[in-house]
Amino acid sequence: MDRRLPHIAITAGEPAGIGPDLCVMLASQPLAACVTVIADRDLLTARAQQRGLPLTITSDETATSLHQGKGELRVHHTPLAAPAIAGTLDAHNSAYVLRTLEIALEGCANGRFDAMVTAPVHKGVINDAGIAFTGHTEFLAEKTGTAQVVMMLVGGGMRVALATTHLPLTAVSAAITRRSLETTLRTLHHDLIHKFGIAQPRILVAGLNPHAGEGGYLGDEEITTITPVLDQLRSEGMLLQGPLPADTLFAPHHLQHGDAVLAMYHDQGLPVLKHASFGGGVNVTLGLPIIRTSVDHGTALDLAGTGNANPGSLLAAIQLAIELSQKTSASA
Ligand SMILES: NC(=O)c1ccc[n+]([C@@H]2O[C@H](COP(=O)([O-])OP(=O)(O)OC[C@H]3O[C@@H](n4cnc5c(N)ncnc54)[C@H](O)[C@@H]3O)[C@@H](O)[C@H]2O)c1
Numbered sequence: 518m519d520r521r522l523p524h525i526a527i528t529a530g531e532p533a534g535i536g537p538d539l540c541v542m543l544a545s546q547p548l549a550a551c552v553t554v555i556a557d558r559d560l561l562t563a564r565a566q567q568r569g570l571p572l573t574i575t576s577d578e579t580a581t582s583l584h585q586g587k588g589e590l591r592v593h594h595t596p597l598a599a600p601a602i603a604g605t606l607d608a609h610n611s612a613y614v615l616r617t618l619e620i621a622l623e624g625c626a627n628g629r630f631d632a633m634v635t636a637p638v639h640k641g642v643i644n645d646a647g648i649a650f651t652g653h654t655e656f657l658a659e660k661t662g663t664a665q666v667v668m669m670l671v672g673g674g675m676r677v678a679l680a681t682t683h684l685p686l687t688a689v690s691a692a693i694t695r696r697s698l699e700t701t702l703r704t705l706h707h708d709l710i711h712k713f714g715i716a717q718p719r720i721l722v723a724g725l726n727p728h729a730g731e732g733g734y735l736g737d738e739e740i741t742t743i744t745p746v747l748d749q750l751r752s753e754g755m756l757l758q759g760p761l762p763a764d765t766l767f768a769p770h771h772l773q774h775g776d777a778v779l780a781m782y783h784d785q786g787l788p789v790l791k792h793a794s795f796g797g798g799v800n801v802t803l804g805l806p807i808i809r810t811s812v813d814h815g816t817a818l819d820l821a822g823t824g825n826a827n828p829g830s831l832l833a834a835i836q837l838a839i840e841l842s843q844k845t846s847a848s849a
């Protein structure tokens with residue numbers, strides 16, 4: 518067994534979405550890792566047949582071996598509850614989706630896997646099944662007992678982290694406290710150094726309100742919360758700019774002075790990044806005790822089974838997981 522070969526778990530995500538299509542496409546894609554897909558094997562076989570793609574499923578061996586892209590896929594079989602139809606959600610399969618995540622997480626925690634990469638899940642159908650779920654990020658934080666994690670997307674020459682994740686807009690302001698913002702910035706700063714190899718990370722921090730509050734006339738979170746935290750962390754040596762007006766923060770003349778942006782909420786930061794990189798971006802969860810990366814897109818039910826799903830983001834997520842695994846094993 519080659520111990521230097523990273524072993525990456527890939528969860529196939531929502532069975533009615535494009536996750537299974539993308540996993541089937543991986544069978545013909547060489548990768549510098551051992552890969553185990555966690556999914557229902559009959560689902561993958563059916564999707565391969567629907568798409569006319571070659572697929573030979575191998576069993577879930579304990580020894581690692583290079584994923585050669587010769588039409589074979591190593592699968593950890595996890596049975597669906599109900600047959601999956603491409604494009605049609607079925608809440609009976611929601612527990613299956615979460616079970617694939619648990620298997621990947623358990624494998625990362627016990628050393629079987631070096632990292633997990635997630636194909637997209639459908640948050641709505643999981644809730645339809647009566648299971649409260651807002652995203653992988655929060656699910657993995659809860660399952661690992663991590664009080665606060667940070668969602669960061671990487672793509673289009675940017676790294677965009679978020680101070681809050683999947684919250685209704687009405688809940689955002691209250692969720693940004695001095696303590697939560699400090700923890701987010703410390704986690705981001707730490708992982709930029711230790712996971713991304715940036716010795717002295719420069720972080721551009723967005724304000725929450727239009728024009729960063731316009732001196733308090735358009736909201737005061739910049740004055741009461743954001744600025745005091747930035748001042749404190751700057752006094753410790755962190756290189757932080759902000760709070761900056763979010764409408765101009767992403768202009769190239771600002772971005773060139775930062776290694777990462779911290780946006781205050783999901784749709785303040787992600788539309789910019791996805792505009793620049795959709796289909797090639799990667800979502801990475803910082804602050805977890807394991808390595809987790811993901812695609813930058815959703816379940817695309819309209820494309821499931823059609824052959825029109827772009828695998829670029831999944832490949833980029835796998836590549837980043839490999840790089841982060843190698844950094845971790847080199848520093849261990
Ligand atoms: N990583 C994740 O699990 C993840 C990420 C984003 C969204 N979601 C979830 O996915 C579901 C659907 O979300 P949505 O409709 O807002 O976004 P979506 O990304 O599924 O679709 C948006 C548009 O992009 C297209 N698209 C998406 N992925 C593509 C790909 N790989 N190749 C080509 N085109 C692609 C779709 O066809 C659609 O037109 C929601 O439940 C959402 O919460 C999950």
Ligand SMILES: N[C@H](C(=O)O)[C@H](O)COP(=O)(O)O
Nearest residue numbers: 652653654655800811813814
């Ligand atoms: N916020 C993510 C995005 O827009 O790509 C997406 O909803 C997935 O989030 P999780 O990785 O937490 O499921």
